[in-house]
Amino acid sequence: MRVSIGADHRGHDALQQLLPLFEQRGIAVAVIADCGGDVCDYPDMAIAVCRSVLSGDAERGVLLCGTGMGSCLAANKLRGIRAAQAQDEIAAETARGYLDVNVLCLAADLLGPRLLERIVTTFLETPFAGGRHEKRLEKILALEAD
Template identity: 40%
Template sequence: MSKIAIGGDHAGYEYKSKLVAWLESKGHTVKDFGTHNADSVDYPDFAHPVSSAVESKEYDRGVLVCGSANGVAMAANKHQGVRAAICWQTELAELARLHNDANIICIPSRFVNYDLVEQMTEVFLSTPFEGGRHQKRVDKIGC
């Protein structure tokens, strides 16, 4: 099983909390970087620690949850070793892994139902990077 770093803001708190329990029930080791309640917070305060944990390879993959997923994705992608992908369909989660070797999935809690969150996360965690012709493209992402 994988070591997963997870975090999110107040808009993602409910889904993130459910997802932590679900991931642990599947045998994953999960570190919840917060937030730990639904009070208004600043998403970079949670996106950066999750991203650092994935970038350092202390954790295999990351999950970030906020209202639109845009803010957490923008913050996460400031980290050179992070490839954070906003996903709202299982096909996007699969392609993010297959073609882009994404290591953090960003989930827009205001635009997807919770059952889909579990499905996308399962696909994201179980899909390998295809490599091949995609590797040279991934190698060009960092600045």
């Protein structure tokens, strides 16, 4: 699996804390956007990571900003991106299992390092369940055609 990750200034430290997790799991990770702690705009970071996912350079994306809300809003403006915010493992599992989310948005200001690792691990390890969720997802995806 290939993952693209990005952070604004508020997510920079959390991004750095997560990088060893990918290495430990043998997952190829590309830091697409990280302003190194300098002030930057979360929409730019979110768009860069999402374009990496849309182009096929990565199978999934992870976005880190202060609350996760701004990056999630920006990400979902791109056709083909299904981004969700997760505050715990249950939300991450639901996002992947039921909604086939391809971009995870995280609140760097609100989540500690261990919880961030558990959420990301759940996001990466949970497959899409399909079945009854497939029909529901198709209805959501049809909205992109409008």
